[in-house]
Amino acid sequence: MGAFLRPGERQPGAFGISFDSDRDKNAAVVPTFNRNEKLALQEQRRRLPVFQHRREILYLVEHHATVIIVGETGSGKTTQIPQYLLEAGWCSHGRMVACTQPRRVAAMTVAARVAEETGSPLGQAVGYGIRFEDVSTPGTTQIRFCTDGVLLQEMLQDPLLTAYSVIMVDEAHERSLATDTLLGLLKKVQRRRPDLRVIVASATLEAERVAAFFDASTVRGAAAKAGDLSKQPAILSVEGRTHSVQIHYLEKPCSDYVRAAVQAAADIHREDMPGDILIFLTGQQECEDCVSMLEEEARKVRAGRAALRLMPVPLYAGLPAAAQLAAFEHSPRGYRKVVVATNIAETSVTIDGVVYVIDCCHSKQASYNPLTGLESLLVAPVSKASASQRAGRAGRMRPGHCFRLCTEADFQALHDATVPEMQRAELSGTVLRLKALGVDNMMTFDWLAPPPAETMVRALELLHALGALDASARLSRPTGQQLAELPVDARLGAVLLASVRLGCSEEAVTVVAMLSVHSVWAGAHGERKALEAAKAKFAVGEGDLVTYLNVWKAWQDSGRDRKWAARNFVNHRTLLRAADIRSQLCHHLRRLRIALESCDAEVSLLRKALTAGLLMNAVQLVDTANDISDPASAGINVYRILRSTGPGPPPKLRIHASSVLARTRPQWLVFWQMQQSSSGWFEMQEVTAVEPHWLPELAAHVYSHKGIRS
Numbered sequence: 001m002g003a004f005l006r007p008g009e010r011q012p013g014a015f016g017i018s019f020d021s022d023r024d025k026n027a028a029v030v031p032t033f034n035r036n037e038k039l040a041l042q043e044q045r046r047r048l049p050v051f052q053h054r055r056e057i058l059y060l061v062e063h064h065a066t067v068i069i070v071g072e073t074g075s076g077k078t079t080q081i082p083q084y085l086l087e088a089g090w091c092s093h094g095r096m097v098a099c100t101q102p103r104r105v106a107a108m109t110v111a112a113r114v115a116e117e118t119g120s121p122l123g124q125a126v127g128y129g130i131r132f133e134d135v136s137t138p139g140t141t142q143i144r145f146c147t148d149g150v151l152l153q154e155m156l157q158d159p160l161l162t163a164y165s166v167i168m169v170d171e172a173h174e175r176s177l178a179t180d181t182l183l184g185l186l187k188k189v190q191r192r193r194p195d196l197r198v199i200v201a202s203a204t205l206e207a208e209r210v211a212a213f214f215d216a217s218t219v220r221g222a223a224a225k226a227g228d229l230s231k232q233p234a235i236l237s238v239e240g241r242t243h244s245v246q247i248h249y250l251e252k253p254c255s256d257y258v259r260a261a262v263q264a265a266a267d268i269h270r271e272d273m274p275g276d277i278l279i280f281l282t283g284q285q286e287c288e289d290c291v292s293m294l295e296e297e298a299r300k301v302r303a304g305r306a307a308l309r310l311m312p313v314p315l316y317a318g319l320p321a322a323a324q325l326a327a328f329e330h331s332p333r334g335y336r337k338v339v340v341a342t343n344i345a346e347t348s349v350t351i352d353g354v355v356y357v358i359d360c361c362h363s364k365q366a367s368y369n370p371l372t373g374l375e376s377l378l379v380a381p382v383s384k385a386s387a388s389q390r391a392g393r394a395g396r397m398r399p400g401h402c403f404r405l406c407t408e409a410d411f412q413a414l415h416d417a418t419v420p421e422m423q424r425a426e427l428s429g430t431v432l433r434l435k436a437l438g439v440d441n442m443m444t445f446d447w448l449a450p451p452p453a454e455t456m457v458r459a460l461e462l463l464h465a466l467g468a469l470d471a472s473a474r475l476s477r478p479t480g481q482q483l484a485e486l487p488v489d490a491r492l493g494a495v496l497l498a499s500v501r502l503g504c505s506e507e508a509v510t511v512v513a514m515l516s517v518h519s520v521w522a523g524a525h526g527e528r529k530a531l532e533a534a535k536a537k538f539a540v541g542e543g544d545l546v547t548y549l550n551v552w553k554a555w556q557d558s559g560r561d562r563k564w565a566a567r568n569f570v571n572h573r574t575l576l577r578a579a580d581i582r583s584q585l586c587h588h589l590r591r592l593r594i595a596l597e598s599c600d601a602e603v604s605l606l607r608k609a610l611t612a613g614l615l616m617n618a619v620q621l622v623d624t625a626n627d628i629s630d631p632a633s634a635g636i637n638v639y640r641i642l643r644s645t646g647p648g649p650p651p652k653l654r655i656h657a658s659s660v661l662a663r664t665r666p667q668w669l670v671f672w673q674m675q676q677s678s679s680g681w682f683e684m685q686e687v688t689a690v691e692p693h694w695l696p697e698l699a700a701h702v703y704s705h706k707g708i709r710s
């Protein structure tokens with residue numbers, strides 16, 4: 001790894017950072033919130049920049065239907081504004097204040113912090129709601145943190161969100177699908193509910209644009225006259241941040257940012273600089289690789305005076321809630337915590353003790369091509385807005401440092417903001433939700449930024465193929481209605497509904513739960529061969545998803561034994577999360593009055609149910625042995641997608657090397673995920689071998705027997 005530079009300066013030492021070490025070490029002591037410290041906590045609340053604006057915020061919320069609040073990371077927007085609203089009486093008459101977050105880990109941890117600040121147990125006055133988990137008490141909870149997806153799901157039961165007096169849409173700059181959809185719907189709800197207040201908050205939001213969306217003319221600050229409620233949105237800027245974060249860049253670009261991150265963490269540790277470390281990487285596998293490299297490092301690195309030991313802790317979406325919360329626990333005495341996270345730790349969260357952020361400056365982003373109808377995940381550079389959110393995770397309790405694993409020149413070339421997900425993602429889930437809420441014409445819906453028309457058409461096609469829409473493109477009953485109510489991707493919902501008809505719902509619900517978490521396998525860096533050998537023990541010719549079922553059964557037979565999982569290169573934490581999701585899904589199916597049934601050894605029924613959900617992802621092997629038109633693809637696995645893919649050359653697909661079918665290459669497949677390789681191949685992950693005649697049997701409106709020939 002190259003050395004880091006401070007802007008315009010060459011620094012001595014590893015990073016050139018010198019600390020007033022005694023003071024900083026003392027600052028690492030974390031508040032425990034005993035009775036004596038409660039006053040200090042209240043004092044800390046008053047020191048946050050947002051406190052200076054408390055009265056102004058309450059005034060604006062009183063007088064404006066919509067308030068847009070822009071403030072630096074750490075200024076106190078998320079934790080304080082809901083409390084100000086509670087104190088000002090916005091939670092009387094049994095109504096709640098909701099604060100939405102794009103990610104569940106933020107909803108959980110911010111709720112825990114605010115519960116502590118208000119002095120009530122979590123789940124009472126302050127609660128949270130995330131997919132598959134609700135920690136709140138009806139009639140008692142006053143402030144509810146939830147993911148924006150959960151609020152959208154709640155709208156199916158309560159379209160006007162009558163349980164809430166104020167909805168604060170936080171971190172709106174992320175422009176997630178759910179955030180953008182929610183903003184459009186809130187604008188509609190406001191017309192029917194003039195009493196509802198909407199706050200849109202972010203550190204780096206295009207405030208004027210959001211204001212223009214909510215109304216054509218805008219009032220600045222507290223310029224509105226007292227009196228009637230103004231429909232014009234108000235914009236408020238919260239100036240000032242609590243602590244400074246010094247940014248460092250690499251002297252030269254690095255080719256392997258995982259290694260560079262490990263090196264940077266080891267250097268901080270060797271220098272004996274006080275404070276915990278937070279590393280941002282792009283995905284689960286990178287995080288697990290980095291954790292095992294850090295464990296190795298921990299064995300060889302001898303820290304200096306403090307003789308601390310490195311304690312790496314992963315933090316990614318596929319972990320069960322309890323494992324995610326481990327990243328937020330205080331480092332045990334004698335240890336320095338290194339949290340290795342994906343972008344789920346990018347916004348809203350405060351990891352107490354973190355002084356250093358190491359940012360790989362990349363993230364995994366969904367990329368959808370409406371022409372081919374294929375969505376893939378791409379590792380791409382982050383935007384400056386994302387990088388500044390990441391840097392904002394340091395400096396929350398005291399001054400911090402952010403080490404960006406790129407040169408300053410490369411950083412300056414990054415985009416200012418991330419492209420809204422609405423413009424680059426597959427939209428069937430969004431369309432399904434809107435249809436369930438009675439929004440039938442997608443083209444006339446009020447979008448903050450309208451999605452591409454082709455993407456919308458593809459989404460309608462998929463929903464039609466799944467039987468979710470009737471002939472007039474309205475939600476079908478019961479299929480469309482049930483799919484909208486199931487808290488999973490529409491395709492996975494269709495797998496579940498088909499499995500009920502086919503008598504294999506016990507197995508399907510397991511597979512769907514395992515697909516809702518990320519990789520089931522736990523292969524650390526340098527253990528690829530051993531992982532492949534372990535996989536081979538469970539692998540079956542039917543494909544990855546039936547293999548998952550075998551893994552699940554064997555893990556259950558072991559009594560969910562952690563050691564069994566480690567021996568078999570199975571990610572125990574991921575399976576625990578899948579188990580959580582499985583039981584929630586069973587609960588949802590029971591609510592829809594669907595009984596579970598097992599097909600025992602008849603896995604062809606399960607494969608057929610999977611085909612019913614993934615039918616738009618059906619592919620056929622192309623004989624390339626004699627293909628001289630494209631010598632690069634001759635003799636290797638090349639598949640063609642069976643449904644139409646629009647004009648232009650058909651996309652080149654192949655099975656990803658991680659699949660258990662990568663070598664056998666069956667003639668007909670359906671796939672779940674897709675990844676695009678640097679050489680332009682679409683690589684299919686989590687594939688299942690299918691019988692071709694199932695396609696016209698299951699979806700005569702998409703496939704004809706004539707078109708499907710072996």
Ligand SMILES: Nc1ncnc2c1ncn2[C@@H]1O[C@H](COP(=O)(O)OP(=O)(O)OP(=O)(O)O)[C@@H](O)[C@H]1O
Nearest residue numbers: 073074075076077078079080113348350352396397
């Ligand atoms: N779990 C926590 N433990 C300790 N301190 C915390 C915790 N959560 C928040 N804080 C303190 O409260 C401050 C304000 O946090 P808050 O999340 O409200 O800021 P914000 O303006 O919403 O920032 P961001 O946009 O980055 O989420 C933090 O800088 C930190 O000092």
